[in-house]
Amino acid sequence: MASSITDVYSMFDTSIVSDALDKHDIDGVITGLPPAAPAQTTVGRAHTMRFELVDDPGERTNFPYAMLNELREDRVLVIDGVGPDISCWGGNASRLAENAGVAGMVIDGGYRDIPEIREGSFPVFARQPTPKSGQRRLTVEAVGEPLKIDGVTVNPDDLVVADATGVVVVPAEKAAEVAETAEATLREELLVERKIETGATVADLQGDDHEF
Template sequence: MADAGIVKRLLRFDSCTVSDALDKLGLSGAVIGLAPLTLPGRRVAGRAVTVKLGAPMPNLPKRHLGAGAVMAAEAGDIIVVEHRGRTDVSGWGGLLSRGAVGKGVAAVIVDGACRDVDESRDLGLPVFARAPVPVTARGRVAEHDFNCPITIAGLAVAPGDWLVADGSGVVFIQAARLEEVITVAEDILARETLMARDIDAGVPIGDVMGANYEDMLKKPEIANV
């Protein structure tokens, strides 16, 4: 089961705060073009179980794409599908969503299109993707591997990496840098919470969002010794 304590900590942050924390640390992680197709407004966080899709080839495992990841997933995990940005054919579907919900999967991320969007919505499964499409993967796309390194929108993602996804998009966090990112995100959240309070109290926004705001993500300078 995904570490519930880590998930709870990550759910405090929206994807923008996590992206800002990555910027401050000089790390990449935010991907472009993925949006919620079901349950807009639902924020999710969890650990990645990966799927790698590609063209049908001889000698590939005889299983439907995504099925291995569903079986391997633990409650709270998020299935992340490398579909190479394809929007002409589905990289995920309703029966897979049904199986994922049964395993307690928190969400599905597809770098491409998926189908059966209404079914996934009715099941209560958050699905983030590039587009909906009715076209089946059968005979057009195959699973090359699962729980392996993949690429999502040009970003390398490994099994066990973490992510936060919401209406603004999807942001990945390398497992080895998780604590650093959370610490920085906590500082950013605290500062922006105070700024929001001041704005609501009537402080002129130009005063609130001044030089300190613009410099908030600058990396600290190392003094010469």
């Protein structure tokens, strides 16, 4: 059976995908959203969501259930939060997302319960930790609309690849083309690694016109 596009992208780290995007003149790199634990990675199609601050903090809002009802199997939930000082996510949300088969979280905002998330296996990438709850402070304003994070547009169904180096977004309509380029880039990278392991010098690599 043919591999899905997400299976193909699971072969690549973010550096390989970023290099492939460069060759297509696409800027899809988001920095400053580290994983809760260094080994966490995620690959999947984006399911987008945007939050806003409520006008009258203290009253009940649609958060968090409007968010939790949008957990989708094999998707990366990408959230445009209101800022790093208010939590959009926590330990129990991670457990629910893992149970639902969600691929991972990318949050342009704060999150909390860091020890629990680090001990678990569900990958969370976010701006920074904060203990301040989003309940009664946040509202879910939009689901399934384009977002802009650090100048990078994230559309529903775009491919998201995230690891300790960063977060990379591949436009859905370019995913197959970029994957082909990433496969060629990975082959070149592995060739350079093998040459170095067998004693190649800088002069050898330069003479063979390798890029790395």
